[in-house]
Amino acid sequence: MALLQISEPGQSTAPHQHQLAAGIDLGTTNSLVASVRSGEAMCLPDQQDRILLPSVVNFGSEEITVGHLAQSLQTSDPLNTITSVKRLMGRAIDDLNYLGDVMPYQFVEVDNSNVPRISTVQGDFSAVEISSQILTALARRAENSLGGELTGVVITVPAYYDDAQRQATRDAATLAGLNVFRLLNEPTAAAVAYGLDSSSDGLIAVYDLGGGTFDISILRLNQGVFEVLATGGNSALGGDDMDQAMGQWIVEQAGLDQLDPGLSRQVLLAARQAKETLTEASIAPVEINYQQSTWRGEITRQQFDELIAALVKRTLTSCKRALRDAQVSIDEIHDIVLVGGSTRIPLVKTMVGELFGQEPRCDLDPDRVVALGAAIQADMLAGNKPDSEMLLLDVLPLSLGIETMGGLCEKIINRNSAIPVSRAQEFTTFKDGQTAMSVHVVQGERELVSDNRSLARFELRGFPPMVAGAARIRVTYQVDADGLMTVKAEETNSGVAADIVVKPSYGLTDSEIESMLRASMDFAQQDIEQRMLREQQVEANRVIEAIDTALEMDGNKLLSTAELTEIRKHRDSLEVAIAVAEADELKQLIKSVENASEHYVAKRMNTSIKQALAGKQIDEIEL
Amino acid sequence: MQSPDPGQNYFELFGLDPGFDLDLARLHSQQQRLQSMYHPDRYVSASARDKRTSVQLASWVNQAYETLRDPVKRSRYLLEIGGAELPDDSQTTSDATFLMEQLELREEIEACRLAENAMMQSEIIESRLSQRASELAAEFVVAYHAGDLDSARVSSQKMQFVQRIHQQLSELQYELEDA
Structure with missing residues (x-):
């Protein structure tokens, strides 16, 4: 296990072709797309020179329209014109009551799915599908404007989004055929836009009140590193x-x-x-x-x-909490930055200013700042800035826990932990001869499971029967840099690999996504296969490039001749196959290269860490 | 999947001398340096396996950082690498005076919920807790460096108790702010 391509920041390798990348702010009210052109981040306008795309989709009997045209149909065709769909992302049917009367649509329940769908003359659509229409419109705008296909995008999400809401956003991008470099938290994106604008390092607070969501993030800026210390908010307030x-x-x-x-x-x-x-x-x-x-x-x-004072007051409570979580006092905040259209409201400005004891900054357009930050991040992730030292370190907004006896929630990863993060916890059986255990993954701060968000239910099956309390079931939560989690469970005594069945409580299943992909007009059957093949080809090339780079560096040093030959054999068959093989076959061959090089990779990992330490010693000498 | 080399000691990882008193600024800068090498943002166009590895490595660095930054976790980690048996989470202390003190603190926290100037009261308790935490940390350091791991373990356990009470107090303060 190792990173095959480790490079210190600033050590750029091969000359690099400029890659087209964009940042997308998928908002409740309006959405935007931005990109870095000639070194400067800018929002991309449509053909009528408009920057904001209203996040409105009309499913008319003739065609689907997005944006201004759809918006103009709101009152005449209310049931087929969907606004504020962001509020439905990752929400289950049961959550709709909680959203109140905000949504005047006809919701339908589809068998075996917890995902609400809106009934229109074109059929029933989930929030994921509706959002993917908006993403598609923005991506098309970007491609027209930049003159080529996008290699990847950064899509912003409210920092306070839970796992289901993030997953839904990723699914919408998949459906729109976009390669997502990263889901970026909106306040962090805003901080990037501001942070690169001013050269001042220090603590900043980003207050982001949009159409449907509220976020507060406390960040420390230090020489291009944006470190989120704490975040808070409400994903249903705006x-x-x-x-x-x-x-x-x-x-x-x-x-x-x-x-x-x-x-x-x-x-x-x-x-x-x-x-x-x-x-x-x-x-x-x-x-x-x-x-x-x-x-x-x-x-x-x-x-x-x-009318709104109580709402604004609720945001201030979140601010105080975030400050406490960040272990920062209010007078240490260097700048308070306002983001989101709702921060134009005079009362919001006044109340935030009073709490922080300083004039809030809003010198960048609060509607655009998030998209601009996302564009800067996308440009960097595309590899267009090999010498950049910019690094965004974010946190998990809501604790992740597991259901224990009596419907209680035991936290496994606490909120505001730096991500990526991985934690394991051991559990045991309570009945003699028990061979299965169910695992219920929840997200939230409350003590009772029923007060928190249910994310997934797993069943770990097939471990050998033991006396009560003898089994050791290790549950590992892993959260990646998008804030998305994966879970695995293992009975460690028996060492028997047990099967895990994942049933997402709120999200769309993979097969639902696939069938939507197949059903969507943009993707005929052939296109999907073509796309899967292309993805595998790209992956195969990456694997070969990584292996070659590594072998050139230290293959002879770390491997015996026999080991070298074995790895080369698998690598060569993969290379030959790229031009001729089907997607499935390529996938198999990639796997076999990975298996053959497992041992080598482990050795490189250790070497890498030692190098990191050696680097530290050089630092010390310089000091 | 394997986890990244578990043989690597957290102190070595950050290039710090093992001990309770740490150069926190250096810990922080080393953490950022390691993240700038291993963070998944650096591997967006890498192969799927490299991406997975970078997530694991960056998680591991975060965990190491979290362990060393937090005084209670740091003390437990020192005991662990020193070969001492770790105090069980559920274990209670046998120190009667300490137990009494904890009980009293809990009662005070409950009492201040109803007090007129609740927030101010809670802040007074808070500063006492901080004071207590640093006294216990000092006891830990003395015992640990004298090689008396048994006493060090007792101090570490007490530190954990105080931290838990502090968390309770924070919860109360959240509630007070909400009201």
């Missing part, structure tokens, strides 16, 4: 809720009864418009057309402030 509060007020003031979907859209749109007016003005007119008559009213900023 500008939509303010519209909702004002909508309620309008309904009362205008004495509206019998709200049909078209009218409730109209009310929400009027509320949003008034909210936006109140950013500058102290009073805003409101007009509602209802049963052939028109109601005219007005709302003052003070009235609006009263």
Whole structure:
């Protein structure tokens, strides 16, 4: 096991061709795409020179439209026009109540699936599919604008997104045919955009209030390293809720009864418009057309402030918590940065400023800053900045635990642990002769499992019967750099490899994704196979390149002639196969190269760590 | 899948002399240096196996960092590499005076929940806890360096108790802030 290509930062190897990469901010209200061109991050406009793409999808009887056109169909075709789909990402049917009346759609349940689908004239669609339409539109815009195919993208997600919500975002990208370099937390992306802008190192707080989500992250900036110390928030709190509060007020003031979907859209749109007016003005007119008559009213900023004060106060509580988790006091914060469209609201600015005791910074456009940061990260991950020292170190937003006796949740990885992270915990059986154990993975801070998010249920089966308490079941949680987790369970006494059945509680299963992929109009059967083959070919080339680089460096030093010959044999058959083999066959051959080089890789791993230590000693001499 | 070389000692990994008193700034800078080598962001275009390996290595570095940064975990780790038996999580202390002190602290925390100036009260308890934690750490250092692992283990266990009470206090403070 080892990294075959270890290089110290700044040690660029071969000259590198510029790769097209983009950062995507998939927002509740609006989405954007940005890219680094001639060394500068910029948002890419559409053909009408518009940067923001409304996150609205219309499933009309003729065609599917995304963006401004879809937005204009909101009141006339409310049931087939989906807005704020981000609020549904990774949500189960049971969660819909909790979202309140925000979603005026017709949801349908599909057999054997926990994933809600919205019924439209084009059929039933999940949030993942709807989001993939938005991603596709943005990717197409980027490719037109950059003049070529994207090698990969960075997609931003709320820092407070749980595993199911992150997985749903990744699935949407898969469905849109995008190669995701990384899911990047929105506040971290904003910090990158700001951090590279100013040269000031120190502690910064990023307050990100969007259309449907709220995040607060505390970061330490130090010479290109962005280290998140703590994050907090609420993935169901944002500008939509303010519209909702004002909508309620309008309904009362205008004495509206019998709200049909078209009218409730109209009310929400009027509320949003008034909210936006109140950013500058102290009073805003409101007009509602209802049963052939028109109601005219007005709302003052003070009235609006009263409606939203409780919501803003909730965000401040999260800020205090995050500061406590980061073990930082408020006066150590060097800069407080505002991100997200809802931070334009004067009351938000004032209250945040009062809490932090300083004027918040908003010199970069709060709508664009996240996409810009994502573009910078995408450019680096594409390998276009081989000498960059930029490094983003993020954390897990919510604790990961396991259900124990009595429906209690035992935490295995605590919130705000630096990711990637891996932790193992041992459990045992409580009945004689027990040969299976069920594992329930949950996410959240509460003591009771039922108060937390259920992520997955596993069954570990087939270990030999033992007396109660004798089995040693080791459950390992691994969280990667996207904040996504994998779990494995093993009975260590018997050493018997047991089967694990994973049933995602909330997400789409692999087979659901695959069938969506097959069903989607963009991918005919042939295209899918073609794509799978291409993926395997790319992977095969990477494996060969890695092996060659490694062997050249230390093959003779670490391996016997027989070992060398064995590895070369497998490598050569893989190389020959690339041009002619099918995807499955390539996959097999890649596996055999991996197996043949396992031992070699382990040796290189040890050498690498020793080198890291040797590097440290050189540092010391220099000191 | 194998985990990265477990033979590697955390102190060696960060190039630090093994001991309780650490140069935390150096630990931090070494952590960032190792992450800049192993973080998955450096292997986005690598083969699937290299990607997996980098996730494991970066996790391992994070775990090592977390262990050394936290005083209680650090003390336990020192005992572990010193060959001492680790105090069991569920084990209680036999030190009656210490037990009394813990009980009293818990009662005080409960009492301050209802107090008028709850947050201020909690902060007073908090500073006492910090004070207590550093006293225990000092006891640990003396015992550990004298090679008295049994006493060191007792101190480490007490440190853990104090940390737990501190966590309870933090929970209370969260609640107070929410209210």
